[in-house]
Amino acid sequence: MVGGVIITHGDLATALLNSADAIAGDIERVLTVCVEGSESTEEIAAMIEDALSRLSREDGIVIFTDMFGGTPTNIALTFLDGSGEDRGGVEVLTGVNLPLILKFLNNRRDSDFKELISQLTEYGRKSIVLASEMLKGGAI
């Protein structure tokens, strides 16, 4: 089963995972890394390394980070292996949000890694909705 690591500034990662657990459950093999201002880049890298070592690269690991350009993402990027293997590997998805984590939990058993990544990328982009516009567009 594909594993996940959520890496964010502060406690957001833990809070997201707790919320996902409350809604969907089944959060096994999803780990969190909360990055604090007091940690050096080496310490952050070691925490990520530790999380990855507890999951299977062969099954695939999705690293979810909060924002493109932030420290959690910057350091996560150094773990991209770029192996181009058919199976497994490590991918980084930025801009994590709750719908994205829920989708991950629901789909990760049934899709292969590459397919899962493209589903998640597309889904994450669509998960922000201007409600008034949607309601105007098509009343059910």
Add this chain to the structure above:
Amino acid sequence: MIILTRVDDRLVHGQLLGAWVPYVGAEMILVVSDKGSDKNFSSCVNSVCAEYGIRVALRSVAEAIEELKADAYKDVKTILVIRELSDAMKLFDAGFKFEKLNIGNIHHKHNGDGRELTRSVILNTEDDEIVEHLSDEGVEVEIRDLPSREPTPYYKRERSDSNE
């Protein structure tokens, strides 16, 4: 024109892009580091900066010294981000006489002599010597992670600290 000189071991990250760049109206970030940067990181920093509409360049200390001497950034509002305080000192000694130095992130806690001025500024003895030296030279050293926060005052290391 260098509009902000900052020591930050996280280099280009959220605080810089989200707060300092808009605060000072920067058009460019010049990263100075002698420690090789990860390839994925460098290419991503390029894309991030493109996203924010800002140019970025990575230089070694020696390259930066040459460019600053030649005033290569005089027409571009540039933030200088230096990985280490000791690198900032080298730039200063080589003739780049900044009047103000912002300290954002330094995490020197591993050699046993690190002391925590703020959660993200942990200075070792060498860093303290550099800060004191720069202050003696008239540089205003400011410990401040974000423009929206008050600077944290620097205070000298008590000599007994170094024996702890």
